[in-house]
Amino acid sequence: MTAEEFAALCVAPSCTLREALAALNSTGRGVLLVLHPDGRLRRTLTDGDLRRAALNHVSDTSPVSQLPEQHPITIGTDGTYAAGMALLDKHQIDHLPVIDPAGRVSDVMFRRELSQRIWLSSPHLGEEETAFVEDAFRTNWIAPLGPHVDGFERELAAYAGIGHAAAVSSGTAAIHLALLLLGVKPGDTVFCSSLTFVGSCNPILYCGAQPVFVDSEPETWNMSPAALERALEWAQREGRLPRCVIIVNLYGQSADMDALLPLCERYGVAVLEDAAESLGAQYKGTASGGFGRIGVYSFNGNKIITTSGGGMLVADDPAVAERARKLATQAREPAAHYEHVEVGFNYRMSNVLAGIGRGQLRVLDQRVAQRRQVFDNYRKELADQSLVAWMPEPEGFRSTRWLTCFTLQGKDAGARRDLVLRSLERHSIEARPVWKPMHQQPLFRGAPYFPHSTGDVSASLFEAGICLPSGSNLTPEQQARVIEQLRRALAEDRRAAA
Numbered sequence: 429m430t431a432e433e434f435a436a437l438c439v440a441p442s443c444t445l446r447e448a449l450a451a452l453n454s455t456g457r458g459v460l461l462v463l464h465p466d467g468r469l470r471r472t473l474t475d476g477d478l479r480r481a482a483l484n485h486v487s488d489t490s491p492v493s494q495l496p497e498q499h500p501i502t503i504g505t506d507g508t509y510a511a512g513m514a515l516l517d518k519h520q521i522d523h524l525p526v527i528d529p530a531g532r533v534s535d536v537m538f539r540r541e542l543s544q545r546i547w548l549s550s551p552h553l554g555e556e557e558t559a560f561v562e563d564a565f566r567t568n569w570i571a572p573l574g575p576h577v578d579g580f581e582r583e584l585a586a587y588a589g590i591g592h593a594a595a596v597s598s599g600t601a602a603i604h605l606a607l608l609l610l611g612v613k614p615g616d617t618v619f620c621s622s623l624t625f626v627g628s629c630n631p632i633l634y635c636g637a638q639p640v641f642v643d644s645e646p647e648t649w650n651m652s653p654a655a656l657e658r659a660l661e662w663a664q665r666e667g668r669l670p671r672c673v674i675i676v677n678l679y680g681q682s683a684d685m686d687a688l689l690p691l692c693e694r695y696g697v698a699v700l701e702d703a704a705e706s707l708g709a710q711y712k713g714t715a716s717g718g719f720g721r722i723g724v725y726s727f728n729g730n731k732i733i734t735t736s737g738g739g740m741l742v743a744d745d746p747a748v749a750e751r752a753r754k755l756a757t758q759a760r761e762p763a764a765h766y767e768h769v770e771v772g773f774n775y776r777m778s779n780v781l782a783g784i785g786r787g788q789l790r791v792l793d794q795r796v797a798q799r800r801q802v803f804d805n806y807r808k809e810l811a812d813q814s815l816v817a818w819m820p821e822p823e824g825f826r827s828t829r830w831l832t833c834f835t836l837q838g839k840d841a842g843a844r845r846d847l848v849l850r851s852l853e854r855h856s857i858e859a860r861p862v863w864k865p866m867h868q869q870p871l872f873r874g875a876p877y878f879p880h881s882t883g884d885v886s887a888s889l890f891e892a893g894i895c896l897p898s899g900s901n902l903t904p905e906q907q908a909r910v911i912e913q914l915r916r917a918l919a920e921d922r923r924a925a926a
């Protein structure tokens with residue numbers, strides 16, 4: 429709903445019943461808001477109210493102030509869509525005026541809008557997945573392992589141009605195995621990008637190792653080479669060079685590998701590439717995920733392609749993939765009687781889910797094109813918004829735009845970001861802040877942190893950053909709804925800043 433559409437719903441107590449009927453017809457939302465001169469809500473007005481007034485012989489030239497005052501059900505500006513839905517259901521109503529902290533009506537939640545929620549990134553299945561899943565059922569290959577697991581590994585490795593792949597139950601499981609394969613032991617140090625999802629670094633704790641966090645650079649939002657260099661110098665002085673560096677590729681975009689990899693090489697430190705969010709992206713013509721000694725993808729429900737849940741570990745060294753498969757199946761030795769000499773995990777992907785993955789892989793390039801199109805549309809439609817700075821895509825990078833992200837420019841970005849998010853939420857649009865950096869998380873309190881040369885970049889990106897709905901299955905109507913609502917929120921933001 430635009431600001432103009434909202435304004436058209438607001439009428440003064442002096443408005444006549446006839447004028448109200450005309451306003452109800454022209455706005456078509458089924459409700460008007462009768463406001464006191466100071467903006468407080470006097471009552472709502474529906475077709476039913478007007479019909480009842482007519483039956484009670486109230487003349488249609490009377491002002492609406494003739495109708496009794498009312499205390500309609502309302503919600504505060506911090507009301508979530510779930511809270512709004514619950515109130516609508518509880519009171520069996522279809523609209524909910526939103527009251528700001530000053531007691532004025534600032535918005536309306538509508539059942540129609542709330543029930544058509546726009547998700548941040550929802551699964552998007554193609555046409556071939558069911559055929560693969562049916563094949564798994566028909567051949568009774570429901571267990572982990574099976575032809576689709578092998579096929580998915582082969583096909584993904586070929587897609588990414590990496591030698592070998594091991595399919596596992598999640599991206600987090602793949603990172604855990606990768607750390608073990610790189611020899612991470614209790615007490616070891618592991619470097620990781622600070623601006624990421626916790627799945628990148630929880631496995632450091634599984635291994636009993638100590639995380640050290642490295643800031644982002646403004647150019648890519650990914651690991652800052654300057655910060656990494658200082659972190660490595662420090663680690664060498666302290667005699668605790670990391671066992672590996674986890675370089676994360678955020679929101680569909682690769683980190684600047686040409687700047688980061690030589691630093692790791694100089695210190696002889698292995699790289700684990702967390703490409704959970706960047707499957708389908710390219711860096712200087714090469715597929716994202718193949719730059720480290722080990723790379724990891726995720727097929728969680730919100731990722732660019734999904735198996736509902738799953739992950740993949742990739743490496744050029746066949747022995748690494750082979751060992752990953754072994755550790756993922758309880759570290760069984762090749763003996764009929766289940767011989768075990770080391771700790772293993774139940775991390776393998778099932779054949780059914782691998783079937784879904786094979787179908788999804790066939791539409792991956794299409795999904796990339798669709799996500800990029802969503803981004804282009806936002807950028808084009810919001811080109812006039814001076815307070816919006818889109819996540820950059822430097823020359824030579826090809827992001828999938830897994831999520832369309834921007835930062836709000838100007839002062840007090842954190843509080844303003846929350847107001848924008850709440851405004852979208854009231855209209856059932858799922859947007860999110862950019863990841864809260866790991867060095868700010870209570871879980872990792874006390875972990876060393878190395879900021880970028882110009883200051884704490886990841887903290888500012890978190891403070892000012894917003895991720896918009898970006899699914900490859902967003903309809904043009906849904907995109908228009910997000911744009912319209914965002915425009916309104918940004919206009920309010922500008923007014924508040926002025």
Ligand SMILES: *Cc1c(COP(=O)(O)O)cnc(C)c1O
Pocket residue numbers: 597598599600601624625626627628676702704705726727728737738739
């Ligand atoms: C999603 C994600 C993971 C974890 O993957 P799961 O499959 O959800 O376990 C790890 N790192 C990043 C950056 C992610 O976005």
